[in-house]
Structure formats: structure tokens, C-alpha cells
Amino acid sequence: xxxxxxxxxxxxxxxxALGMLCACLxxxxxxxxxxxxxxxxxxxxxxxxVLRVISTTDLDVFEPLLLRFxxxxxxxxxxxxxxxxxxxxRAIRGGATYDLALSSAMDLQFSLANDGRARSYSSAVxxxxxDWARWNDRIFAFTxxxxxxxxxxxRFEGLPRPRSRADLVTLLRDHPDRFEGAVGTYDLRxxxxxxxxxxxxxxxxxxxxxxxxxMGRLNxxxxxxxSQMIDDVASGRLAxxxxxxxxxxxxxxxxDEGLAILPMEDFANVMLRTALIPTTAQEVEAAGLMLDALLxxxxxxxxxxxxxxxxxxxxxxxxxxxxxxxxxALMVYLDRLNRESFLEAWNAAMEx
Amino acid sequence: MSVLSADRYRxxxxxxxxxxxxxxxxxxxxxxxxxxxxxxxxxxxxxxxTQDNVLAASATSIAETLRSEGGxxxxxxxxxxxxxxxxxxxxxxxxxxxxPDEVLTGYSDLExxxxxxxxxxxxxLPYGDVTVRAVSIQRAILSNGAVVPVTVTLAQTRDGxxxxxxxxxxxxxVLSAIVFVLAVGIAAFAVRASLRPLNTMxxxxxxxxxxxxRPLRRQGPPELMPLVRSLNRLMERLEGSLRRSEDFIAExxxxxxxxxxxxxxQADIALHSVEEEGQKQTLRRVIRxxxxxxxxxxxxxxxxxxxFRADNLxxxxxxxxxxxxxxxxxxxxxxxxxxxxxxxxxxxxxxxxDEILIQNALRNVLDNAxxxxxxxxxxTLSVSAGGGEARVRVADEGPGFGDAPAEQLTERFRRGxxxxxxxxxxxxxxxxDEALRAHGGRLEMQTGDNGRGAWVTLVFPAA
Numbered sequence: 001x002x003x004x005x006x007x008x009x010x011x012x013x014x015x016x017a018l019g020m021l022c023a024c025l026x027x028x029x030x031x032x033x034x035x036x037x038x039x040x041x042x043x044x045x046x047x048x049x050v051l052r053v054i055s056t057t058d059l060d061v062f063e064p065l066l067l068r069f070x071x072x073x074x075x076x077x078x079x080x081x082x083x084x085x086x087x088x089x090r091a092i093r094g095g096a097t098y099d100l101a102l103s104s105a106m107d108l109q110f111s112l113a114n115d116g117r118a119r120s121y122s123s124a125v126x127x128x129x130x131d132w133a134r135w136n137d138r139i140f141a142f143t144x145x146x147x148x149x150x151x152x153x154x155r156f157e158g159l160p161r162p163r164s165r166a167d168l169v170t171l172l173r174d175h176p177d178r179f180e181g182a183v184g185t186y187d188l189r190x191x192x193x194x195x196x197x198x199x200x201x202x203x204x205x206x207x208x209x210x211x212x213x214x215m216g217r218l219n220x221x222x223x224x225x226x227s228q229m230i231d232d233v234a235s236g237r238l239a240x241x242x243x244x245x246x247x248x249x250x251x252x253x254x255x256d257e258g259l260a261i262l263p264m265e266d267f268a269n270v271m272l273r274t275a276l277i278p279t280t281a282q283e284v285e286a287a288g289l290m291l292d293a294l295l296x297x298x299x300x301x302x303x304x305x306x307x308x309x310x311x312x313x314x315x316x317x318x319x320x321x322x323x324x325x326x327x328x329a330l331m332v333y334l335d336r337l338n339r340e341s342f343l344e345a346w347n348a349a350m351e352x
Numbered sequence: 353m354s355v356l357s358a359d360r361y362r363x364x365x366x367x368x369x370x371x372x373x374x375x376x377x378x379x380x381x382x383x384x385x386x387x388x389x390x391x392x393x394x395x396x397x398x399x400x401x402t403q404d405n406v407l408a409a410s411a412t413s414i415a416e417t418l419r420s421e422g423g424x425x426x427x428x429x430x431x432x433x434x435x436x437x438x439x440x441x442x443x444x445x446x447x448x449x450x451x452p453d454e455v456l457t458g459y460s461d462l463e464x465x466x467x468x469x470x471x472x473x474x475x476x477l478p479y480g481d482v483t484v485r486a487v488s489i490q491r492a493i494l495s496n497g498a499v500v501p502v503t504v505t506l507a508q509t510r511d512g513x514x515x516x517x518x519x520x521x522x523x524x525x526v527l528s529a530i531v532f533v534l535a536v537g538i539a540a541f542a543v544r545a546s547l548r549p550l551n552t553m554x555x556x557x558x559x560x561x562x563x564x565x566r567p568l569r570r571q572g573p574p575e576l577m578p579l580v581r582s583l584n585r586l587m588e589r590l591e592g593s594l595r596r597s598e599d600f601i602a603e604x605x606x607x608x609x610x611x612x613x614x615x616x617x618q619a620d621i622a623l624h625s626v627e628e629e630g631q632k633q634t635l636r637r638v639i640r641x642x643x644x645x646x647x648x649x650x651x652x653x654x655x656x657x658x659x660f661r662a663d664n665l666x667x668x669x670x671x672x673x674x675x676x677x678x679x680x681x682x683x684x685x686x687x688x689x690x691x692x693x694x695x696x697x698x699x700x701x702x703x704x705x706d707e708i709l710i711q712n713a714l715r716n717v718l719d720n721a722x723x724x725x726x727x728x729x730x731x732t733l734s735v736s737a738g739g740g741e742a743r744v745r746v747a748d749e750g751p752g753f754g755d756a757p758a759e760q761l762t763e764r765f766r767r768g769x770x771x772x773x774x775x776x777x778x779x780x781x782x783x784x785d786e787a788l789r790a791h792g793g794r795l796e797m798q799t800g801d802n803g804r805g806a807w808v809t810l811v812f813p814a815a
Binding site: 113114115116135136137203325327328329331332333335336337338341 | 426427428429430431433434435437438439442443444445446456457458480481482511
């Protein structure tokens with residue numbers, strides 16, 4: 001499995017992009033093509049209809065799904081564009097013409113829907129979605145992915161495996177020698193997903209701030225995205241990576257010796273990957289077909305290779321917390337003032 | 353008379369039941385509509401108020417976080433305030449926090465209602481492509497020694513509220529429709545039940561015999577009693593006046609008959625004592641006129657008797673052949689005077705009836721036949737039974753009935769159009785007809801074979 005997370009290969013760019021995003025989130029629009037794309041692939045169909053999809057999911061992960069869709073609808077061509085969630089958000093807000101927008105940043109997606117950038121769509125498939133997986137018939141979740149803790153087993157030799165955040169805080173505090181410079185987590189200033197996980201966790205548990213303070217004392221390494229964190233855990237550079245996307249980590253378990261996922265029993269944040277049909281969409285019907293296909297897979301049992309299904313995480317699996325709710329509350333941490341004060345607190349905790 | 357007014361007479365008026373039912377249905381419809389409208393507006397108002405309250409609570413909780421830090425106004429949007437809005441419905445949310453000089457955060461183009469300090473102000477207003485319900489709350493913050501009024505505006509689309517209201521309105525509509533249908537059904541039933549005594553009375557009156565003038569004894573609702581009493585009084589008066597006129601006729605006939613008999617006897621004596629042919633002729637004419645008058649008087653008496661007995665039949669088994677024979681014998685002398693041969697053809701037949709009435713009927717029919725038959729002809733009296741009926745037929749060789757319908761012939765004092773030369777009252781067939789009707793039978797009249805002669809048949813239901 002490839003990179004499912006926030007695609008952030010353009011690290012430096014991402015930083016400025018997010019900064020800009022916040023500046024323009026609620027204000028005006030940007031020029032239609034004024035955004036960065038990372039990858040693009042055209043799958044021609046038998047008719048002139050071309051479905052323009054903008055997504056944060058890498059091609060190698062999404063391609064099987066696209067091909068399965070084309071098996072059923074060979075007439076529909078697909079123009080698949082990969083961009084970071086911030087760029088995707090900027091593009092749609094700026095009025096770029098896409099028929100379907102798929103993003104891992106549910107807060108940004110929500111703000112698009114809330115601000116009237118998403119078209120209302122309903123079908124038998126969307127009706128079948130659980131309530132928590134859709135909002136206002138404008139935004140639909142098609143995967144559920146938990147944040148997990150990944151460790152390097154060799155570097156954990158002789159140490160107890162923490163089972164909760166409280167355990168983790170104790171472990172990190174008691175063994176500063178083992179973890180100095182060997183703890184990795186998202187740089188919230190850079191990663192939208194990291195910010196989302198952090199804010200939700202801070203809201204849910206005061207353990208988050210204790211953990212952040214303890215990690216801050218250990219001279220942590222900050223990352224833009226899950227892939228690099230896992231890479232570094234696998235290589236042994238990191239002993240522990242906090243808040244890595246679960247499906248991605250699971251995909252790497254087989255490939256890399258010594259990787260392990262620490263099950264957290266107190267709670268796990270579950271992120272929903274969401275789709276919306278922008279109001280600028282031109283091939284609305286084809287977009288609806290593709291959306292239905294995505295949701296059908298999302299509601300399936302995950303037997304097909306591709307994306308982790310909704311149900312596996314939606315209920316059970318020890319996730320007392322459940323998925324992050326789609327709703328106006330997601331806008332709270334997008335607010336400029338809230339973001340500033342949260343990052344201020346986080347900075348203070350991290351950089352001691 | 354115009355066609356229209358003629359139509360008005362022909363078309364039956366609206367029945368009371370229909371009018372009442374329609375009136376009640378109209379009333380129920382109006383009530384159902386009013387209650388539906390009221391429920392709908394209540395629902396809309398209640399849902400709207402709920403939204404207002406949640407909006408106000410959210411905005412207040414945002415305003416609570418306002419503070420001044422180092423001369424800068426700061427706030428934190430509480431997670432709960434937005435979660436609260438999301439819990440109510442899946443409506444889009446917009447917000448703005450501003451001082452008179454700058455927008456602190458949120459949607460800078462969102463213009464909320466003017467808020468007075470302390471009190472939330474509400475407004476429904478357009479924002480972008482949607483209509484939102486907005487609340488504004490103002491809070492004064494002390495910043496850099498100056499009091500700055502900060503306005504928190506929170507707005508939400510109204511889809512949820514409207515769908516709740518629409519759902520309730522639909523339910524209310526369904527309920528109103530059900531209530532309407534039930535109420536109309538009950539109204540129709542009630543109207544019918546209330547009018548039943550009236551219908552029963554009408555039916556009771558309709559099935560009465562033509563001369564049944566007994567008072568109505570039925571107990572009805574008090575509203576109907578004045579009508580019943582008036583009807584009964586009317587019938588009482590009617591019966592009295594009928595009786596008086598019958599009595600009068602009988603009395604008159606009786607009084608006329610006795611002096612006529614005297615005149616007849618005297619004329620007879622005179623006829624035998626005068627020699628001169630001219631005088632004899634005159635006296636014969638006198639005798640014939642007296643006979644006719646006496647016969648008319650008898651018939652009037654008969655008619656009065658039939659009218660009376662028809663209402664109070666004395667039923668017994670009647671042997672028709674015997675009765676026919678006796679009647680024929682009684683009239684044989686009259687027939688012989690005109691050289692009319694009276695022949696009998698009798699089969700056994702029995703009926704249940706009033707013997708005197710039947711005899712009276714037969715005598716009048718036979719008398720008519722003899723009277724209107726030319727001299728030296730045959731009048732045949734036959735009795736037969738079969739097909740659940742007993743028939744007594746009187747056939748003559750006279751002029752027949754001509755073309756007049758049978759009903760006319762049985763009308764009182766009407767005579768056939770071929771008897772101009774013969775004196776008669778025209779009561780004979782009327783008497784027979786009434787007697788037969790009283791027995792549930794009928795009088796059949798037809799012209800005989802070859803267009804000659806009249807056949808009058810008394811048809812009785814067999815015993």
C-alpha cells in the first residue's frame with residue numbers, strides 16, 4: 001500500500017500553502033489554476049465524457065479502483081489529478097473545474113461543503129451510508145482510517161509496551177535516554193492531518209498536552225507526513241512515531257521487519273476520507289456514478305485491494321471514540337484565531 | 353312558462369339529508385383546514401424558536417470567550433458551540449466576530465442584525481446563495497482602556513427547521529384528512545339517523561290504501577309531532593267530509609227513490625187505464641224515465657255502499673258460480689223485457705271476499721250489458737278459474753267500448769262514447785272497479801271478437 005496520507009512531498013511549499021490557506025479560507029478566491037499538482041494521469045474512455053477527479057490519494061493506491069470503475073463504465077474517461085489537501089482545497093475554493101474532489105482533510109472538505117462549494121447529491125447508495133458518514137448530502141465519507149502509534153521493535157527491546165496514552169507518557173518520562181531524538185510526530189504547522197488529529201485529541205483528552213510536553217522534552221523530530229515517519233521508524237532512526245495513519249502502517253508491516261503497531265486502548269482518532277462534487281462540476285452524472293462506486297467499496301468488506309472500508313473502523317475494533325464527526329464543529333479549529341492559539345500552545349509545549 | 357322554470361318543477365329539490373351532509377362536510381373541511389394551518393404555523397414557529405435558542409446559546413458561548421490580551425481582543429471559538437449547531441441539523445453554519453473597526457475572525461461578508469448590548473437580535477436574511485437565520489450578540493470588552501463593542505454573529509441555514517416543520521405539516525395534513533373523512537362519515541350517518549323517523553312516516557303513508565284515512569299512531573321525535581298532529585287532524589276532517597258527502601248522496605238517492613217508486617206505480621196504473629195510443633206512448637216514456645232515474649239512484653246508493661264496505665271488508669268464502677247464477681236470475685226479467693237471452697257458462701271457482709260487494713259489482717256490470725245491448729241479442733255470463741285467478745266475464749253483442757282508454761270508463765259519471773242514445777249514470781263500471789280493487793283484483797275491459805260486443809271481466813285473485 002502506498003501513501004494514503006496527506007501527500008506532502010512539497011514540504012516547503014506546503015508550509016506556505018497552509019499559511020495562505022488560512023488567510024484566504026474565508027475570504028476571496030484564487031485564480032482557477034493557481035495551485036500545485038503532484039501527479040496526473042488520464043484514463044481515456046470510449047466516449048468523449050471525461051471525469052475530472054482531484055484527489056489527495058496517490059495514483060498507485062487509487063489506480064485499481066479507477067480501473068474497476070472503468071470496467072463497469074468503459075465509456076467514462078478519467079482525468080486523475082493528485083494534489084495535497086491544502087492545494088485541493090485551494091483549487092476548489094478558487095473555482096477550478098473538477099467533477100469530484102477526494103480528500104483526507106475532512107475539516108477542509110467540510111468547510112468547502114459548508115461554504116456552498118459542494119453540490120448536493122443523493123442516490124440509493126448515499127442513502128445507505130450511515131449518518132455519520134455523510135453531511136447535508138454534500139460530503140460523503142468513503143474510508144475510515146485511524147491514527148496509530150508505530151514503534152521499532154528493536155528499539156523497544158526490554159521496555160514495556162504502553163497500552164494507553166498515560167502509559168506512553170510514563171514510559172517516555174522514565175526513559176529519556178532511550179527516546180531522546182527518537183520520537184516522531186506531525187509538524188502541526190505543516191500537516192493538516194496532523195493538526196486535525198492533534199486538535200481532536202486535545203479536545204478529547206488532557207493526556208494529549210502531557211504527552212506533547214513529554215515529547216517536547218525529548219527533542220522530537222517533526223514530519224510533514226506519515227510516509228517519512230514510517231520510513232524512519234523502519235530504519236531505526238525513530239523508536240516511535242505518534243499518530244501515523246493506520247492503514248498505511250499496516251501496509252508496511254509486511255514489508256519492513258521490526259515494525260509494530262501499538263494498540264492504544266484509551267481511544268483512537270479515526271479520520272474519514274471524504275468525497276464531494278464541487279459546484280463547478282460539469283460531468284455531474286459521471287461524478288455521481290464514481291461517487292456511488294467509491295461509497296459502495298467504502299461500505300464493502302475491503303476484500304478488493306484499494307482503500308480501507310468504512311465499516312471496519314466505523315464501529316467496533318476497540319475504537320471507543322469512533323470517527324471524527326462531520327459537522328460544523330470541524331470549522332472551529334480552522335478558525336484563524338483558534339489555529340493561532342492552538343499552534344502557540346503546541347509550540348510552547350514542543351520547543352522547550 | 354319557460355323551459356327553465358319547467359325544469360325546476362321536474363327536478364327534485366335537494367334533499368334535507370344531502371343539504372345537511374354537505375353543510376356539515378363544508379364546516380368540517382373548514383375546521384380541518386384551519387387546524388392544519390394552525391398546526392403548520394405552530395410547528396414552523398416551534399422549530400424556528402428551537403433554532404433561535406440554539407443559535408443564541410452558541411453565540412453567547414462564543415461571546416463568553418472574548419477577552420483582551422495585551423491590548424488585543426482575543427477569543428476562542430468553543431468546540432461545543434459549533435457541535436451544538438451540528439447536533440440540531442445538517443445545516444450550513446456561518447459566523448463573524450467583529451469590532452466596529454475590523455473583522456476579528458469568520459466570514460467577513462456576513463452581515464447580521466444590529467445587536468443591542470446584552471440582548472440577542474435575530475433576523476432571517478439572505479447570505480450568498482442561501483437564506484440564513486442569524487443571531488447577533490454584542491459584548492463590550494475593555495481593551496487598552498477603551499470599551500470596544502464586539503459583535504458575535506452566528507448564522508445557520510434553515511433546511512433542518514424547514515424539513516421538521518414540513519414533516520409536521522405533512523403529518524397534520526394526513527391527520528386532518530383522516531378527521532375530515534371520519535367526520536363526514538359520522539355527519540352523513542347522523543343526518544340519516546335523524547331523518548329516519550321522517551322517512552319511515554312517509555313510507556308508512558305511501559303504502560296506505562287510497563281511502564285509508566286512519567290517524568298516524570307512530571311515535572316520533574318531538575319535532576315531528578306537530579306535523580303528525582296536523583296530518584291526523586287533516587285526515588280526520590277529510591274523512592268526516594267524505595263520509596258526510598257519501599251519506600248525503602245515499603240519503604238523497606234514498607229520498608228520491610221512494611217518491612219515484614210511487615210515481616212509477618201510478619204511471620203503471622194510468623198506462624193500463626188509458627185507451628188512447630198517444631197517451632199510452634207518453635206514459636211509457638214517463639215510466640222509462642222514472643226507471644232510469646230510479647236505477648241511477650240505486651247505483652248512487654250502491655256506490656256509497658261500495659265505498660263504505662271497501663274500507664271495511666267482511667271476508668268470507670264466496671262461491672262465484674252460485675253468486676253469478678243468483679245475480680243472473682235477478683236480472684233475467686229486465687233482460688226479457690228487451691228480448692235479451694241471458695246464457696250462463698259456469699265452472700267452479702271460489703274467492704275470498706265480501707259477497708255483497710262482489711254481487712253488487714257483478715250486478716252493475718250485467719245491468720250495464722243488458723242496458724247497452726240491442727234487443728234480441730245474447731248476453732253471456734261465464735265463470736272460470738285458472739292461473740291463480742278467478743274470472744267472471746260478461747260478454748254482450750252491443751256496440752263495444754270504442755277507443756276510449758279503460759281508465760276513463762271507470763271514472764265516476766263517465767260514459768262510453770257509443771251510448772249517446774241511452775240514459776245512464778255512468779256509475780256502473782266505477783262501482784265494479786272499486787269493489788274489485790278492494791279485493792285486490794281488477795276490472796278488464798275489451799272489445800269482443802270481430803270488433804263487436806263488449807267484454808267486461810271481473811278478475812279476482814283465487815282463494
